[in-house]
Amino acid sequence: MRVIICGAGQVGYGIAERLSAEGNEVTVIDHNPALVQRVRDTLDARGLHGHGSHPEVLAQAGANDADMLIAVTQVDEVNMVACQIAHAIFEVPTRIARIRSRSYLDPEWSTLFSREHLPIDVIISPEIEVGELILQRMAYPGANEIISFEDGKVLVIEVNVTEDCAVIDTPLRHLTDLFPGLDATVMGVRRDGEMRVLHSHEQMIAGDQAIVAVSRDQVQRVLGLFGRDEAPPSRIVIAGAGHVGRYVAGRIEETDPSVSVRLVESNRDNAQRAAEELKRAVVVYGDAMASDIMREVDIRDAHMFLGLTNDDKTNILSSVIASEMGCRANIALVNQTNYPRVARRLGVDAFVNPRAITVSKVLRHVRRGRIRGVYTLANGAAEILEAEALETSTLVGRPLREFKLPPGIRIGAIVRGSQPIMPTGDTVIRAGDFVIVFALAASLRQVEQMFRVSIDFF
Structure with a gap:
């Protein structure tokens, strides 16, 4: 498959890395020469310097023969125009665009991205996708990962296997006999840093992270069997009032007014914007890694801390500080794939990777x-x-x-x-x-x- 990617930032690079590794013919366009050079130096992909919304640049990238265009620059309008040109001039069959602004995504303007107007086949909004995943994690805090597909009837969860787990050292085929009516299948595990499929004659051992498919109405029961049946948090502190932080806080306000939310933001403009948009959440201007700020938001009494800034290190360190000051659980937003292994040893409970x-x-x-x-x-x-x-x-x-x-x-x-x-x-x-x-x-x-x-x- 021939794929053109407009934008070589974290999202674009992550997509190019994966698609090129699978043998697809990938060309990445970006106006930043340093990012283009990074693609050329580290990936089996072609890097092209220029603007992805310019017809001559798309032509150089091979748009006449492309099967797919993925526009994931930081600017919504550039992504829209790139898809429009890919359709109108080059007849690229599939067009995917990253759209960050929620005003474009309002259902009232749903016809905007139709074939007659702006022909975009798939809209990606990483901030909303990440926000929704975090909300799912909060609903089931005992799980490390929550995967929900479109039907919503079955979830896939990743959960830690500990020494006192009720299902440890038991062949998988015996689980339905021991726990009648259990609608769950252990599909595999992370063991010693590697993913493994588990078959019916095999068993889980302490230290595994189990990958389990389970019907939605039995998630709490399964988490209980693993000793991870925890109540959803009712007092939450969020570091970061950017797109993701404001989205999560706003959705909590919409869905459960009884939950207390406090945001810590080191950028004055973001803090001001969050204070204006949110109705009940308390917004504090300051550094989430400062102990006095964390005391001000009563981190000791918080049930969950969410590190949702744009900086991985800040998210990890603030999560560790929150845990040391008494917060019960934490989740960190982390883009770098090599950080979680170290951060987990420091006391970070769970991670969300926007790029993934x-x-x-x-x-x-x-x-x-x-x-x-x-x-x-x-x-x-x-x-x-x-x-x-x-x-x-x-x-x-x-x-x-x-x-x-x-x-x-x-x-x-x-x-x-x-x-x-x-x-x-x-x-x-x-x-x-x-x-x-x-x-x-x-x-x-x-x-x-x-x-x-x-x-x-x-």
């Missing part, structure tokens, strides 16, 4: 077959995919025990209509089912083949 979320959304449109949702884990070491089974899929029509799935693949759940189904060897997948799959990176092409439409279908 954006890459996951883009991959949904790159993957072949009827892939409806994609979420990357461990910087691409594994993926959770939601795929539609068609009549021509090799999985349809026979019990799962008759299929010899590759060792790097595990089916976690099936959604049939509105009913989630946890698979056994006797389960038969039907055409129209949505299947949630855990796959290691080396097995991703095999997953695509399992759900690809046969030529005979047409």
